Amino acid sequence: MQEVFTKSMARNIYYGGSMFFVLLFLALTFDTQGALPKLDNSQNLTEQVAAGKRLWEENNCIGCHTLLGEGAYFAPELGNVYKRFGENKDAIKAFIRSRPVEGIPGRRSMPQFNFTEEQLDNIVEFLKYSSEINTNNWPPNIQG
Amino acid sequence: MQYQSQSVAKLYFLAAMGLFAGQILFGIILGLQYVMGDFLFPEIPFNVARMVHTNLLIVWLLFGFMGASYYLVPEESGRELYSPKLAVLMFWVFLVAGALTILGYLFVPYSGLAQMTGNGILPTMGREFLEQPTITKLGIVVVALAFLYNVGMTVLTGRKTVVTIVLMTGLVGLAVFFLFSFYNPDNLVKDKYFWWWVVHLWVEGVWELILASILAFVLIKTTGVDREVIEKWLYIIIAMTLITGIIGTGHHYYWIGTPSYWQWWGSIFSALEPIPFFMLTLFAFNTINKRKREHPNKAAVLWAMGTAVMAFLGAGVWGFLHTLSPVNYYTHGSQITAAHGHMAFYGAYVMVVLTIMSYAIPLMRGQQAKSNRMQVMEMWSFWLMTVSMVFITLFLTGAGILQVYLQRYSDAPQAFMVVQEKISLFYWMREAAGLVFLVGVVLFILSFFLPQEEKNMQAQPA
Ligand code: HEM
Ligand code: HEM
Ligand SMILES: [Fe+2]
Numbered sequence: 001m002q003e004v005f006t007k008s009m010a011r012n013i014y015y016g017g018s019m020f021f022v023l024l025f026l027a028l029t030f031d032t033q034g035a036l037p038k039l040d041n042s043q044n045l046t047e048q049v050a051a052g053k054r055l056w057e058e059n060n061c062i063g064c065h066t067l068l069g070e071g072a073y074f075a076p077e078l079g080n081v082y083k084r085f086g087e088n089k090d091a092i093k094a095f096i097r098s099r100p101v102e103g104i105p106g107r108r109s110m111p112q113f114n115f116t117e118e119q120l121d122n123i124v125e126f127l128k129y130s131s132e133i134n135t136n137n138w139p140p141n142i143q144g
Numbered sequence: 145m146q147y148q149s150q151s152v153a154k155l156y157f158l159a160a161m162g163l164f165a166g167q168i169l170f171g172i173i174l175g176l177q178y179v180m181g182d183f184l185f186p187e188i189p190f191n192v193a194r195m196v197h198t199n200l201l202i203v204w205l206l207f208g209f210m211g212a213s214y215y216l217v218p219e220e221s222g223r224e225l226y227s228p229k230l231a232v233l234m235f236w237v238f239l240v241a242g243a244l245t246i247l248g249y250l251f252v253p254y255s256g257l258a259q260m261t262g263n264g265i266l267p268t269m270g271r272e273f274l275e276q277p278t279i280t281k282l283g284i285v286v287v288a289l290a291f292l293y294n295v296g297m298t299v300l301t302g303r304k305t306v307v308t309i310v311l312m313t314g315l316v317g318l319a320v321f322f323l324f325s326f327y328n329p330d331n332l333v334k335d336k337y338f339w340w341w342v343v344h345l346w347v348e349g350v351w352e353l354i355l356a357s358i359l360a361f362v363l364i365k366t367t368g369v370d371r372e373v374i375e376k377w378l379y380i381i382i383a384m385t386l387i388t389g390i391i392g393t394g395h396h397y398y399w400i401g402t403p404s405y406w407q408w409w410g411s412i413f414s415a416l417e418p419i420p421f422f423m424l425t426l427f428a429f430n431t432i433n434k435r436k437r438e439h440p441n442k443a444a445v446l447w448a449m450g451t452a453v454m455a456f457l458g459a460g461v462w463g464f465l466h467t468l469s470p471v472n473y474y475t476h477g478s479q480i481t482a483a484h485g486h487m488a489f490y491g492a493y494v495m496v497v498l499t500i501m502s503y504a505i506p507l508m509r510g511q512q513a514k515s516n517r518m519q520v521m522e523m524w525s526f527w528l529m530t531v532s533m534v535f536i537t538l539f540l541t542g543a544g545i546l547q548v549y550l551q552r553y554s555d556a557p558q559a560f561m562v563v564q565e566k567i568s569l570f571y572w573m574r575e576a577a578g579l580v581f582l583v584g585v586v587l588f589i590l591s592f593f594l595p596q597e598e599k600n601m602q603a604q605p606a
Contacts, residue, residue, distance in 0.1 A: 006376070007375055007376040007379065010376045013383045014379045014380070014383035017387040018386035021386060021387055021390045024390075025393070035403045039333070040332070040333035042331055042333075045330060053330055054264075056270065057258075058254065059255050060269075060270050061191075062270060062272050063195055066477040068332075068336065069477030072191065073479060074190050074191075077560065103181070104181070106181060107181045108178075108190070108564070109182055109189075112186075135400065136404050138399035138476065141557045143557045144560060
C-alpha cells in the first residue's frame with residue numbers, strides 16, 4: 001500500500017499541480033482585467049473620485065465600515081449609502097459634518113473629521129462612484 | 145537544541161508573546177465598544193483599536209514564523225545559522241518599527257500619520273490589514289529580505305530537507321505577495337482585486353506551507369516517526385493547498401465588480417479548500433498514533449494536535465459554511481465573516497506558533513520539557529484559549545445568523561444599527577468568552593516564566 005503512492009509522486013503532483021493552477025489563475029486575471037471596464041464604473045473615475053478615495057483611506061473609514069462588504073462590521077455598509085440616502089449628496093455631507101466631537105452617549109459613534117466643503121464633496125463623489133460599480137446585485141437590499 | 149545559533153529564536157518568541165497579550169487586550173476593548181458604543185471615545189475610536197488588534201496579530205505571527213525558522217532551519221540543515229548577528233539586528237529593527245507604528249496609531253490621528261509619513265508620495269495606507277504607513281511597509285520588506293537571505297543561505301549551504309524547502313517556499317511566497325500591498329490604484333475594483341493577493345494568497349496559500357512545515361518538524365521531533373512518511377504527507381497536503389487555494393481566491397470576487405464567472409470558479413475551488421486542512425488533521429493524528437517514543441513535552445504534542453483540529457474547524461468547516469456564492473450573497477461582510485476569521489486565524493496560525501514555542505523554548509533553556517506543574521498550567525491555558533475561542537465563534541455565528549436574517553433576508557429588512565442593537569446579547573457573551581481567553585493567554589505566558597520548582601525533566605541533549 002505504502003509503495004503504490006510514493007514520495008516522488010506526491011512531489012510531482014505538488015509541482016505540476018501548483019504550476020498549472022498558477023498559470024490558470026494568471027489567465028483568469030488577465031481576462032478579468034479585460035472585462036473590468038464594462039463593470040467597474042471607471043468611466044466615472046474623476047479626479048474628484050480619486051481624491052475622495054484618498055480621503056477614505058487616510059481617515060481609515062474601512063476600520064469601522066464595510067465597502068462592498070469588505071472592511072469592519074461595526075458600522076453600516078457604505079458601498080450603497082449613496083442610494084440609501086436617496087441619492088442626496090447633501091444629506092450624506094450633512095451626516096458626516098454633524099458628528100458630535102464627543103460622540104453620542106451609549107451609542108456607537110463616528111468621529112468628527114472636520115472636513116472642508118471640498119473634501120466632503122470628494123468623499124461623496126467617491127461614495128457615488130462606488131455605488132455604481134456592477135456588483136452582481138449585492139447587497140441584497142438597501143440596508144446593505 | 146543542537147546548534148548554539150538556534151537560540152536567537154528566543155528573542156523572537158519573547159516578542160511574540162508580549163505582542164500576543166497586547167493583541168488580546170485590544171480585542172477586549174473592541175468587544176466592549178461593540179456593546180458600549182462610547183467606550184474610550186473619542187480617545188481610542190473603534191477603528192484605531194481594530195488596527196492595533198489586527199496589526200499586532202499579523203506582527204506577532206510574523207515574529208513567530210521567523211522564530212520558528214531560526215530555530216528549525218539550523219537543526220534541519222545540520223549547521224549553524226548563516227548569521228546570528230543579522231538575525232539579532234533584524235529583530236530589533238522589526239520590533240522598533242512595529243512599536244513605533246502601533247504608537248503612531250494610538251497617539252497620532254490616522255490622517256496626521258498619513259501626512260507625517262508622506263502617504264501622498266506612494267499611497268498604500270487605509271486598507272484593511274494594510275494600514276501601516278508606507279515607510280513601515282518598506283521596513284517590513286527590508287526585514288523580510290534580510291531574514292530570507294539569512295535562512296536561505298543556511299538552507300542552501302546545508303542539508304536540504306523537505307521541511308526546509310517547503311518552509312522556504314512559504315516564506316518567499318509571503319514576501320512576494322506582500323509586494324502587492326504597494327499597488328493601490330484609484331480604481332476601487334482593481335484595488336480590491338489585488339488586495340486579496342496579499343490577504344487570501346497569504347492565509348489560504350503560502351502561509352499554509354509554513355504551517356504544514358512547522359507542524360511536520362514538531363511531529364518528526366516529538367514522535368520519532370520516519371521522515372519518508374512525513375515528507376510524503378507534507379507534499380500532498382501542500383499540493384492540495386495550492387491546487388484548491390489559488391483559484392479559490394475567486395470566493396472574494398463575487399460582489400466587488402468582477403465578472404460573474406468568478407461565482408463558479410470561486411465556489412467550486414474554495415469548496416475544495418477544506419481538503420488540505422482535513423488531511424492535515426489526519427496527518428497529525430496518524431503520526432502521533434504511530435509514535436515511536438513518548439516525548440516528555442506533553443503540552444507541545446497537545447498544541448500540535450489542537451492545531452490540526454482547530455485549523456480544520458475554523459478554516460475548513462467555518463470557511464465552507466459561507467464560501468458558496470448563493471450563501472455568501474447573504475453572509476458577505478457580516479458577523480459570520482468575523483466568526484470564521486477568528487477561529488481560522490486562531491486554529492491555524494496562532495496555534496502553530498504556540499506549538500513551536502511550546503516545543504522549542506524549553507529546549508533552548510537546556511531542558512527537554514518544562515516541569516510537570518508548568519506543563520499542567522500550559523495545558524490549562526490550551527483548554528481555556530481553545531474552548532473560549534470556540535464560544536467566541538459560536539456567539540458570533542449566532543449574531544451573524546440573526547443579522548443576516550433581520551437585515552438582509554426577511555421581508556421587512558431593518559437598518560444596520562437597529563439590528564446591531566437587537567443582537568447585542570451575543571456580543572456581551574462574546575466579550576465574556578474573550579475575558580476567559582485573556583486568562584488563557586496569561587497562564588500560557590506564566591507557564592514559561594514562573595519558577596519551575598521541580599527538578600528539570602531531563603537534561604540535554606535533545
Ligand atoms: C487569538 C485570538 C484572536 C484572533 C486570532 C483574532 C483575530 C481577529 C481578526 C483576523 C480580525 C479581523 C476580522 C475580520 O476582518 O473578519 C479581528 C477583529 C476583531 N476582533 Fe479579534 N482576534 C482574537 C481575539 C479576540 C478577542 C478575545 C476579542 C474580544 C473579546 C476580539 C474581538 C474582535 C473584534 C470586536 C473585532 C472587530 C470585528 C469588526 O470588524 O467588527 N478578538 N480579530
Ligand atoms: C487558515 C486559513 C484561513 C484564515 C486565517 C482565514 C481568514 C479569513 C479572514 C480574516 C477573513 C475576513 C477577511 C476580511 O476582512 O474581509 C476571511 C474571509 C473569508 N474566508 Fe477565510 N480564512 C481561512 C481559510 C478559509 C477557507 C479554507 C475557506 C473556504 C472553505 C474560507 C472562506 C472564506 C470566505 C468565503 C471569506 C469571505 C467572507 C465574506 O464574504 O465576508 N477561508 N477569511
Ligand atoms: Fe479566502
